Amino acid sequence: DAKTTQPTSMDCAEGRAANLPCNHSTISGNEYVYWYRQIHSQGPQYIIHGLKNNETNEMASLIITEDRKSSTLILPHATLRDTAVYYCIVRVEGGGADGLTFGKGTHLIIQP
Amino acid sequence: DTEVTQTPKHLVMGMTNKKSLKCEQHMGHRAMYWYKQKAKKPPELMFVYSYEKLSINESVPSRFSPECPNSSLLNLHLHALQPEDSALYLCASSQGFGWNTEAFFGQGTRLTVV
Numbered sequence: 001d002a003k004t005t006q007p008t009s010m011d012c013a014e015g016r017a018a019n020l021p022c023n024h025s026t027i028s029g030n031e032y033v034y035w036y037r038q039i040h041s042q043g044p045q046y047i048i049h050g051l052k053n054n055e056t057n058e059m060a061s062l063i064i065t066e067d068r069k070s071s072t073l074i075l076p077h078a079t080l081r082d083t084a085v086y087y088c089i090v091r092v093e094g095g096g097a098d099g100l101t102f103g104k105g106t107h108l109i110i111q112p
Numbered sequence: 113d114t115e116v117t118q119t120p121k122h123l124v125m126g127m128t129n130k131k132s133l134k135c136e137q138h139m140g141h142r143a144m145y146w147y148k149q150k151a152k153k154p155p156e157l158m159f160v161y162s163y164e165k166l167s168i169n170e171s172v173p174s175r176f177s178p179e180c181p182n183s184s185l186l187n188l189h190l191h192a193l194q195p196e197d198s199a200l201y202l203c204a205s206s207q208g209f210g211w212n213t214e215a216f217f218g219q220g221t222r223l224t225v226v
Binding site: 034036038041042043044045046049085087093098099100101102103104105 | 116145147154155156157160168200202204213214215216217218219220
């Protein structure tokens with residue numbers, strides 16, 4: 001699986017959009033970009049994933065650059081409950097189960 | 113039901129004890145996973161079960177012994193652990209086949225070895 005690079009930490013004001021970047025310059029054509037988050041003392045939670053088109057769901061939006069070498073997770077209206085470590089993961093899909101390889105992630109702190 | 117249930121939530125055990133961690137899901141998922149997470153570190157994959165068969169062992173010491181009695185249950189048997197094995201142990205499940213499958217995680221068992 002391709003390696004990802006994320007900032008160690010970020011702050012965002014409550015009610016504002018939180019934009020979390022991820023670099024994955026060695027991503028392959030068949031690798032998807034996944035985002036998970038882990039709130040303190042809880043298990044990781046799936047947020048969103050995509051291949052090359054932008055994606056949106058009830059939690060967030062995922063913007064993937066045209067060359068697919070980077071992406072941005074957007075939380076449109078951040079709340080205090082969004083304070084968590086956010087992990088960007090790239091992985092090949094299809095076939096069997098192979099587990100997730102977590103990088104260090106970004107610790108997002110939402111400020112009141 | 114999109115829940116992965118892990119028991120116990122907390123466990124303290126001595127280095128000579130034998131204990132087991134349990135994980136259960138009723139989503140019909142055919143892949144189940146054990147992860148270990150040390151404080152302020154990301155989760156690390158330990159084992160993967162696919163269709164109730166062990167498919168990946170990430171060079172985990174034999175004092176950790178996984179077991180998958182059926183498609184809904186996953187156990188992790190612990191014996192002769194060391195204090196450095198103290199960590200949060202996370203169980204996860206996923207569909208296990210096809211494309212774009214997300215993983216669902218339990219809340220973890222916080223293990224302390226004394």
